[in-house]
Amino acid sequence: MGKQILLDCRLFAPGADLSGASNKIEISAEVEDKDATNYRSEGWKELLGGLGSAEISGEGQWEAGDPGRVDDASWADLGGLGPYTVCPTDSTVGALAYVTRAMRANFAFGDAVGEIAPWSGTVKSSWPLIRGQIAHPPGTARTADGAGTALNLGALTTGQRLYAALHVLSVAGTDTPTITARIESDDDPGFASPTTLATFSAATAPGGQILRTDGTAVTDTHFRVAWTITGTDPSVLFVTSLGIR
Template sequence: MSHFVLLNCRLFTGGADLTGSSNKLELSAEVSDEERTNFGSGGWKEVIGGLAETELSGGGQWEAGDPGRVDDARWTELGGLGPWTACPDRADLGALAWFTAAMSGKYKLGDQVGAVAPWEGEAKGSWPLVRGQIAHPPGTARTATGTGSGIQLGAVPPGKHLYASAHVLSIAGTGSPSITLGIESDVDNTFASPTDVATFAAADALGGQITRAPGPVTDTWFRPKWTITGTGPSFLFVVALGTA
């Protein structure tokens, strides 16, 4: 990815796609520097990395009246822990994605007369910040049990985890439609002998989940799978995968 202008950032929190309500997105990661200077340091300070922290923030135009709109989503998630997934440029299959489990600690709305009603929100990470890829794009509706396309992440080494975030953005159908998402792996993109790596809880309402599976995982290809129930069901969802 070369230099580009921020025009099509994507932001997903819980069960909301906030892309159409956002015009600002910031993500920061920091590792504290802990001093370990001693008499053998030659007169120079020495530091080592300490605790890491992540902060995410967004803002834009305020909307309300639906679980997928910013006011409903931000108010519901305030004070809670859930997945935030951010893409600097589109959310197509394989697109760069940053995600983590974060505590939504701030929500602000309102401005002076005559202004387009704004909103601002902040969250602080409670899990590692993961640099990964979109494994299922948000605009592809699924109506039956199936699997997605594979992405090549590489093996998960010992001491690391495979992380996965999922946001269920739209549900249609009757007979209590439900979707259960999971992640499977294999040695190549044919997925001739896939292995289950991670599973999410069944979802029958808009919302987000994040999970992780410990390494080592020697397989290098990963893809989402889903089991769908209900009458005339249709689901929109986005999945991101990465190793940290």
């Protein structure tokens, strides 16, 4: 990926796609530097890495009146923890994605008379910021059981975790339409003998979930999202992002 102009960034809050109401998205991550300098440091500061943190901030045009719009979603999430996925280019399968579990820390809106009503807000990390990929895109409605495209993320060594975020954007149908998504792994892209690594809770409405494995080594190199859908005439829009750290 070379130099680029930011034209199609995507921002997914727990159960909302805020991309169409955003015109600025920033991600930052840092590790505290702790001074461990002593008399054997040969006259140079000796620094150790302390606690890490990440922050996602956004701005855009204020909208309200629907759970998927920025005002409704921000007030619902304020002070709460949930998954956030940011894509610097697009949200097709395999696209670069930054993922974290974060707290909605603040939300502001309003400006002078005659201006387009703006909003701004910030979320602050509760889990590490993960550099991963999109495993399921937002624009493909699912109406039956299925599985997504395999991603070759590589094996997990001991201490590494697979992180997975699920953003359910809409659920339609009758007789309580439900999606239950899970993350599967295999040692080849054909998934002849998949292993379930994590399963999200059943979802009947827009919302977000994020899971991670326990740090045990995984020799499989390919990962995908699979799902079970129930109800009458169901239709579900959702986004999934995966990454290893």
